[in-house]
Each structure stands twice: as C-alpha cells, then as structure tokens.
Amino acid sequence: MTLDLSRWQFGITTVFHFVFVPLTIGLALMLAIMQTTAYRTRHDAAKSAKWEHMTRFWRRLFLINFAIGVVTGIVQEFQFGMNWAAYSRYVGSVFGAPLAIEGLLAFFLESTFLGIWIFGKGRVSARIHLASIWLVSVGTLLSALFILAANAWMQHPVGYKVVGNRAVMTNFWAVMTNSTLVGSFFHVVSAAIATTTMLILGVSAWHLLRAHRGGDTVHPAFVTSAKLAVIVGSIAIVATMFFGDSQAKLMEKQQPMKMAAAEAIYNTQNGASFSLLTIGDLSGNPIFQIRLPHMLSVLADNQWDGTVQGINQIQKAEVAKYGPGNYKPILWVTYWTFRLMVGCGIVMFLMMGVGLWLIRRRRLERSTWFLRLSVFAIVLPFVANTTGWIFTEMGRQPWVVFGLLKTSQAVSHIGTGYVVTTLIGFTAVYSLLAAIDFGLMVHFARRPEVSDDHGDTDGDDHDETHADRVPALVY
Amino acid sequence: MSLAISTLTPAYTGLEVFWFVIIAILWAGYFVLEGFDFGIGMMLPVLGRDDMDRRVLINTIGPTWDGNEVWLLVAGGATFAAFPNWYATLFSGFYLPLFLILVALIFRGVAFEFRTKRTLPAWRTAWDHAIFWGSLLPALLWGVAFANILRGVPIGKNFSYLGSFFNLLNPYALVGGVTTLLLFALHGAVFASLKTTDELQERAERVAKMLAPAATTALLAFLSWTYVNARDIHNTGLVPPFVPVVTIVAIAVVGWLLRERLGGWAFVTTAVGIVGLVATIFLNLYPRVMVSSISSAYNLTIGNAASAPYTLRVMTIVALIFTPIVLVYQGWSYWVFRARVRRPPVSPVEVVPGPAPVGGPAQTELEGAEASERSEGPL
Numbered sequence A: 001m002t003l004d005l006s007r008w009q010f011g012i013t014t015v016f017h018f019v020f021v022p023l024t025i026g027l028a029l030m031l032a033i034m035q036t037t038a039y040r041t042r043h044d045a046a047k048s049a050k051w052e053h054m055t056r057f058w059r060r061l062f063l064i065n066f067a068i069g070v071v072t073g074i075v076q077e078f079q080f081g082m083n084w085a086a087y088s089r090y091v092g093s094v095f096g097a098p099l100a101i102e103g104l105l106a107f108f109l110e111s112t113f114l115g116i117w118i119f120g121k122g123r124v125s126a127r128i129h130l131a132s133i134w135l136v137s138v139g140t141l142l143s144a145l146f147i148l149a150a151n152a153w154m155q156h157p158v159g160y161k162v163v164g165n166r167a168v169m170t171n172f173w174a175v176m177t178n179s180t181l182v183g184s185f186f187h188v189v190s191a192a193i194a195t196t197t198m199l200i201l202g203v204s205a206w207h208l209l210r211a212h213r214g215g216d217t218v219h220p221a222f223v224t225s226a227k228l229a230v231i232v233g234s235i236a237i238v239a240t241m242f243f244g245d246s247q248a249k250l251m252e253k254q255q256p257m258k259m260a261a262a263e264a265i266y267n268t269q270n271g272a273s274f275s276l277l278t279i280g281d282l283s284g285n286p287i288f289q290i291r292l293p294h295m296l297s298v299l300a301d302n303q304w305d306g307t308v309q310g311i312n313q314i315q316k317a318e319v320a321k322y323g324p325g326n327y328k329p330i331l332w333v334t335y336w337t338f339r340l341m342v343g344c345g346i347v348m349f350l351m352m353g354v355g356l357w358l359i360r361r362r363r364l365e366r367s368t369w370f371l372r373l374s375v376f377a378i379v380l381p382f383v384a385n386t387t388g389w390i391f392t393e394m395g396r397q398p399w400v401v402f403g404l405l406k407t408s409q410a411v412s413h414i415g416t417g418y419v420v421t422t423l424i425g426f427t428a429v430y431s432l433l434a435a436i437d438f439g440l441m442v443h444f445a446r447r448p449e450v451s452d453d454h455g456d457t458d459g460d461d462h463d464e465t466h467a468d469r470v471p472a473l474v475y
Numbered sequence B: 001m002s003l004a005i006s007t008l009t010p011a012y013t014g015l016e017v018f019w020f021v022i023i024a025i026l027w028a029g030y031f032v033l034e035g036f037d038f039g040i041g042m043m044l045p046v047l048g049r050d051d052m053d054r055r056v057l058i059n060t061i062g063p064t065w066d067g068n069e070v071w072l073l074v075a076g077g078a079t080f081a082a083f084p085n086w087y088a089t090l091f092s093g094f095y096l097p098l099f100l101i102l103v104a105l106i107f108r109g110v111a112f113e114f115r116t117k118r119t120l121p122a123w124r125t126a127w128d129h130a131i132f133w134g135s136l137l138p139a140l141l142w143g144v145a146f147a148n149i150l151r152g153v154p155i156g157k158n159f160s161y162l163g164s165f166f167n168l169l170n171p172y173a174l175v176g177g178v179t180t181l182l183l184f185a186l187h188g189a190v191f192a193s194l195k196t197t198d199e200l201q202e203r204a205e206r207v208a209k210m211l212a213p214a215a216t217t218a219l220l221a222f223l224s225w226t227y228v229n230a231r232d233i234h235n236t237g238l239v240p241p242f243v244p245v246v247t248i249v250a251i252a253v254v255g256w257l258l259r260e261r262l263g264g265w266a267f268v269t270t271a272v273g274i275v276g277l278v279a280t281i282f283l284n285l286y287p288r289v290m291v292s293s294i295s296s297a298y299n300l301t302i303g304n305a306a307s308a309p310y311t312l313r314v315m316t317i318v319a320l321i322f323t324p325i326v327l328v329y330q331g332w333s334y335w336v337f338r339a340r341v342r343r344p345p346v347s348p349v350e351v352v353p354g355p356a357p358v359g360g361p362a363q364t365e366l367e368g369a370e371a372s373e374r375s376e377g378p379l
Helices: A002-040 A045-083 A085-119 A126-155 A172-176 A179-214 A220-254 A256-270 A272-282 A285-300 A306-322 A331-360 A368-376 A379-394 A416-446 B003-008 B014-047 B051-061 B065-082 B084-093 B095-117 B121-151 B171-195 B198-232 B242-252 B254-259 B263-285 B309-336 B365-374
Strands: A160-163 A166-169 A399-401 B288-290
Touching (some): A002 A126, A002 A220, A002 A379, A002 A416, A045 A179, A045 A416, A045 B095, A085 A126, A085 A166, A085 A172, A085 A399, A085 B309, A126 A172, A126 A179, A126 A399, A166 B309, A179 A331, A179 A368, A179 A416, A220 A331, A331 A368, A331 A379, A416 B095, B014 B051, B014 B065, B014 B121, B014 B198, B014 B263, B014 B309, B051 B171, B051 B198, B065 B084, B065 B095, B065 B309, B084 B095, B084 B288, B095 B121, B121 B171, B121 B198, B171 B198, B171 B254, B171 B263, B198 B242, B198 B254, B198 B263, B242 B263, B254 B263
C-alpha cells in the first residue's frame, strides 16, 4: 500500500512539476532571443519597440510559470528521501551527485540572475540586464542536463559498480556521457522549446483573431511572435522527433521490454494497418520493419496475441537473467501514452509545416482557420510532455533503476497513514496552485497591453493611467 | 596514541569530514540568508500597516529570496550525494514536519509572485497569510528538526527510523523551534530596519528591540539545555566553549547595538548568532550526523552514512571550482540591490525628476523605476 501510494505521489508531483518546467526552459530562451533582438535593433525605434513589447508580454507569463516550477522543484529534491529512502541509500553515490551539482551550477545561476533580470532594470547596464536572461536560460538548460543525467542513469545505469548493497559511482564522466542522456537531453529540451512555441503561437493567434473580429489593427508584436514561434517551433519539433527516434532505437537495445510494451498490445487491439501509420512514421523504420514480418506471421497463424509473445519472450529472458518476477509494465499505459505522445507530436509537426507555408505565402496572420486551430493546439505539447514522461517512467517498471533495483525495493518503511496524508496534501495543494496558475496565465495571456517597464506591477482592473498607480515596486 | 583513544575516535577520511563541514556551512548559509527572508515574512502583519508597507517589505527580499532558498536545495542535494543514509533516514524519519515545511515553502514562494497580480484586497490578504505562515512554520520547524537530530530520535538497525511524528514533539525540540523562530524574526526585523525608510524603518527598529531579549532568552535556554544534554548522554561532540558563548553574546548585544543606532552591526551579530547556533549543533553532533536514542551503536556517523570516496572526490572538485563563482555572483546581486526600498510618493505629480529628493543611497526602487520610465530607448 505504501508502495502504490508513494508511486502515485511521485507520479502526481512529477507530472505536475513537468507541466511548468518545459515552459520555463523554453520561455527563458525565447525571452533571451526577443530581448537580444530588441537590444540589437535599438537604433531602429519601431522595430526595437516591437521586440521590447514582446519581451514584456511574454515575460509576465514566464514569471507566473517560473514561480510554480521553483516551488514544485523543492518537493522533487526532497521526496526521494521522504518516500524512497531505500532507493536513496542504494543510489545516493551515483544519483545524488548530479542532483547536488544541479543545485550548485544551475539553481543558483537561475535564481540569482532571474532576480537581477526582474528587479535590476535601471540598476545594471543594459548589457548586463540582457546577459542576465541568457544566464537564466543557461541555468535552465544546465538544470535539465543534470536532472536528466540522473534520470538517464535510472534508465540505463553506467559508470558504477555494486558494492555490498548499494551502487557506487566509478566514473562520473560515464554518467554524464551516458548514451541515454544524449538522446533524452536533446529530446526534452527541444520538446520544451516546441511546447513554448506552441503556447506563443496559440496566444498570439488568439490576439490576432480578436483583432480581426473587432476590426482593430493587429499589434505587430503578435504577428512577429507568431512568426517567430512557427520558425523556432518547426526546428524544435523536428529536433524533438529526431532525438525521440534515436531514443527509441537506444531503448530497443537498452530496455527492449519498454519498446515492446509500447507497441505490442496495440497489435492485438487495433489491427495492423493503423500500426503501419502510427509507428512507421515516428519511432524509426528499423523497429517498424523488424516488427512487421513477425506480426504478419502471427496474424497468419491466427494468433491474436502475437506480439504479446514478443513481450513474453522478453519476460522469459529477464526471468532467466534477474530471477523470478513480472517484468512487464502496465501495458495499456505504455500503449496509450506512447501513442498520445507520438500523435500529438505529429499534429504539432504538421501544424508547424503549415505555419511555415503560410509565412512563405505571407498569409499567416490572416488565416483565421489556422489561427483558431493554433489556439486549441496549445494543449497538444502538454499532453505530449505528460504522456512522454509517464511512458518512459512506467515503461521501465518494475524497475526503478533498470536491471539493478526494483521499485518495490525502493520505498521507505513508513506508515501508510503518512503517505496518505502527503498524497492528499500535495494533490490538494497542487490542484489549488494549478487552478490559480491557469487563471493567472489565461488572464495575462489575454491582456494585450503591458503597463510599464516593470511589467506586471499593479494587477488588473486598475487604471494604468490613474494617479496613484505604483510604478516602483515589482512585487 | 594509545589504543583506547584510537578506538574511541575511529578514523574518518578527510573527505567525510570535509563534506560534514560543507553541509554545516550550507545549513548555516541557508539559515542566515533565508532566516531574514522568514523574518520579513513574519514581520509582514507586524510591521506592515497597509498594502504598500507590505509591498515594500516583500520587495526588500524580492530579488534575492529565491537564491537564498537554493542554499536549502544544495544542502539537501549535497546530503543526498555525500551522506545518502543521512538523507534517507532524516527525510523519511522526519516525514510530516518536512511535508509541512515543503507546503509552507510552496505557498510562500508563489505568494511573492502572485500577490501583486490582482488588486482585490481579499486576494492580497490571502497571499499575505501565505507569506506569514509560510515563513513562520519553517522557521519553527527547522529548529525542531535540528534539535531532534542532536537530541536523538529512535533509530534502530540499518538506519531505520522507528519513531512516529510525536517523537519529534518533545520539550527540548520545541525550545529549539522557538529559538530559531525568534532568531529569524529578530534577524528579519533588523534586516527590515536596514532596507526600509521612514516610519517603516522606525517600526522595524522598535520591534527588533522588543524581540532581542526574547530571542536571547530562548537561545540561552536552548544552549543551556543542549549543554546539559551533552553531559548527560556522554556524547562525543567537540564544542569549544567559545562557540556557544560567542553565539549567545552576539544575540545578547543586538538590543544594545540597536539602541546605539548601529543597525548594520546588529545585522552582523544576528548573522553571527545564527551561524554560531548551527556551529554549536554540528560540532556537538560530530562525528555523528543523527543520534539514535535507542543505542549509540545505531548512530549515523559521517563514516557509516557516507557515500563512496570516489563520489566525494568528484563532488569536492566540482564544489571547489564552482562555489567561489556562486559566492561572487550571489554577493554581487546583494550589492546591486543594496539600496533601501521606500514607499512610492502618493502621486506621480509630486515626483521630482532628477536626483533623489530625499537623502539616502543613490538608487532606490523608486529612482530606478523613474530612470527607466524616463529613458526613451530600449532597456
């Protein structure tokens, strides 16, 4: 019971955290690009003002979002010890190091320079102010690198040996150059950027549509934002798919059960032709082509659970290797999450393609059908991010560290009552935060005007020209 | 050396001792820095007469609170990597207090950002509550936690925590909690007196003067009790007497320094007091990292809790390279925001463009904003 509840808690807190993290990573980078452009065009008043406006607008969403990323990140840092004490003892020597280094290298950088960036305008030079947002961006990327190094080690342990009852690091360089890390880092970072561009595109589209409806003039900042989003987003989504594909190939070698679980049930439930379309395009031709003849032979033999045999073979092999036990993840979860992730990715890819074509035809800001679609498409990357993580983490089960430590052995020896308390507590707190954050994000995303240099100082419903407005304080 | 001594003091590797010291420094740094953040949070309803007062107070820590909190994250991460058994036993054992601290820090953190996003009074009041309780609760609970670490909790074989939540609520630990609570409140009040102006500053000084004797009393009680405990349980800690003495003296003189209008020195002494308290606890602990109340055989020490030597070496190299860099830029950020924060004028009409209308540091929130509003160009 403690085990199941702890897994739910970890899943809920982590998924929630990762709703916000991709936006933090992506928006920090996009803001750095926008502010740099504003700075570089500073001699061209109109152009510079437009990029300045963009920086201010997206900055508000960034800051609202950043706050939640920070506070939910604290929980991430501590819940290994709280709920997964046995895991922490076993892996601390390897897994703890990147976490500690993440704090020292990434968190200090992000938080300090974010402070400089928010509050420092007018106190530090324009160049240092610009450098601050770049350093925040570097901080977010370093953070992703180290936490994914820790995760990659769980997926594919390297650079360690088992001494007594724990894993001991023998080669830090091997941990940091883990083949799994290379794939996952670029996959996650490009997905984060793609997520952000989908948000920027969708919100810009909403403003463009509103201007069309009201017959107002379109603010050039939103046209440029939408174009920038499509251009950066196209690169990001292609990179996401490319590195996702390379990850899938690695997974086939490193965690064959996960890959089999992503596809296998699918065959028995949905038939072959759909499989051709879904899998063939995305997860790499080699996997697809290897599977195809096998599947056909299964169908020819009238054995509907043909690919389940594939899983059974891996199950047998893992029993032989690791001893008796069930080495299958929950198949419907891996099956559906994989498909949702890939499906959302494909739709995003197509949308970005269409977006590029519309930019080329100089019709992006006038294509109402595309803009409308873009507003709804904001949800796609979040679905893909969430299902992607659920797939890769639940697909690794029953292992917490693949081949070394099972999740059932990793949990703390604590009373069920405690875990129930924190599970309910965190879920309630996070739900409340989600509601508030969503409300604020929508509120500020819909406000086209940005008040002054300090952006969001004075809340809404407040006449910005009113005499007692407060220009000075940021918070 | 005699055999007896060598069995009494088992050899610990230099790296294990080094990381014990590093973690002590991280906690000390965390409590000094976030100590005044917590203090400011607790002072919100005490010093803030209106929304603007509270905004001024929040803005005194606005640019830096997040960086201060990273000290906690690094302390946690370093403990995980350097002493996995300590990390695991501490966080799974102190489960509910830690949960409360996390929830408090969550609400407090978002409150800073969310508070000004709406002007609705109920909205702001709600976040003010979040900041107040989100500061008070951790300030209390960290003291409870560290007092328990030192006093001893039921730890059995294999580093497993055998107690419950209620083992952690004992009188000694509560005195520890009240001590950190009052220390941080005092630290925050002194900080507020240094970072604000006019009425708010005067109020902060008054409150700090009132808090000083209370903090001194609590600290004296906690340190005395700690001394008695240390004798009773024959612990092996090594605390040079001057450490607790300096600690108590530092806090005892705060009131006098404030009366002499030496606010800067008062802040130095509250910081010294906090560092001294952490030092006393860690020196008393050494070489243990958690004390078992069941048997000294079950104590967690820097030896049996430590990570592999290779990990410690890697971490040492990383820490030696990057810690100075971090200290430099974090210190620099305090320099950038060294100015006092003041209330904006009632009406912008009254704002006189140009140099600061009132004496004081060259740059304030207000002047910075004015400057950027006046500038026509980007940035």
